[in-house]
Amino acid sequence: MVVAPALPRRFGLEQYSLSFNPRPGQILSYSLNSQMNSTGESFIGKSLGLSVQASGEIDLAIRQLSTDNVFTELSTPGLLVTLQSAGGQNESTLQTPADNPVQVVFDKSGRIREVRNADILEKQNILNFPILDVLQNYLPTYPEKPLEIGQSWKSHKKMQIPFQGMNLVIQVEITFTLNDVVPSVDGRLGLISASYTVDLSGQRALEEVVGAFEGKGAGSGTLIFHLDEGHFSEYRLEYSIDGEMIMRRADTRLAGWPFSLSVVAGLTLIGKSQPLSSHPRTGRAKGQ
Numbered sequence: 001m002v003v004a005p006a007l008p009r010r011f012g013l014e015q016y017s018l019s020f021n022p023r024p025g026q027i028l029s030y031s032l033n034s035q036m037n038s039t040g041e042s043f044i045g046k047s048l049g050l051s052v053q054a055s056g057e058i059d060l061a062i063r064q065l066s067t068d069n070v071f072t073e074l075s076t077p078g079l080l081v082t083l084q085s086a087g088g089q090n091e092s093t094l095q096t097p098a099d100n101p102v103q104v105v106f107d108k109s110g111r112i113r114e115v116r117n118a119d120i121l122e123k124q125n126i127l128n129f130p131i132l133d134v135l136q137n138y139l140p141t142y143p144e145k146p147l148e149i150g151q152s153w154k155s156h157k158k159m160q161i162p163f164q165g166m167n168l169v170i171q172v173e174i175t176f177t178l179n180d181v182v183p184s185v186d187g188r189l190g191l192i193s194a195s196y197t198v199d200l201s202g203q204r205a206l207e208e209v210v211g212a213f214e215g216k217g218a219g220s221g222t223l224i225f226h227l228d229e230g231h232f233s234e235y236r237l238e239y240s241i242d243g244e245m246i247m248r249r250a251d252t253r254l255a256g257w258p259f260s261l262s263v264v265a266g267l268t269l270i271g272k273s274q275p276l277s278s279h280p281r282t283g284r285a286k287g288q
Helices: 131-138
Strands: 027-040 050-065 069-085 088-096 102-107 112-116 152-163 166-182 189-206 209-226 231-249 252-272
Touching (some): 112 131, 131 152, 166 209, 189 231
Antiparallel strands (some): 027 050, 027 252, 050 069, 069 088, 102 112, 166 189, 189 209, 231 252
């Protein structure tokens, strides 16, 4: 009888679940800092110089979990938004009290599925696009299946910005990579890098010609995810776009003006509450 040689035993690599699954009855408080700048000149001679900055605290109360969704309430004690353009500077402090919050439903991959009561924020918004659109584009998303160290997942973000009679469309393709899992006093931390590929487009008809924005860019970011608690503690991103404001008649290029746009943003966990009933506004325990 011939016995086949034993094959070496192969052990599968450990897989890690990165799912938005925080504990109900707590509030995650994040510090937000973001800035978007553009420079250049448009086809009608107007400056494209624009700066939008936002900074402040965002509190996310975790109310209920279901099989697929996370039901939350978003409030802010003060989020300062500053708009600087050729026309001057304007600023507003957005405030949403905890007793009248914006209701946001996420799925377990961190994507926003439903928003209610957003009018309370938008009435204070000095920008010409929804503030929640900005926040949604700055929030990370997670893989639908467990990953091994070294594996990646992709995410797509899209934002439309009304600008000089046209809609500028910014589309961002993000590749997240789980680089390592390390222990900490708060449990296991997933250390994640991100790379960004960015496209910007938009056009406007002017009598016999068409003015169009065309731009491409790239960037990078980092994400720290708490595997045992189901939420992130830090997310930073940075990307830039270089492009042209082009004037065309039919398929003929008539002229072009260069422009640039850059985005830098960060969300950092600054506090985690005890149960919601322990504090009249944020549910934080004393000393936190």
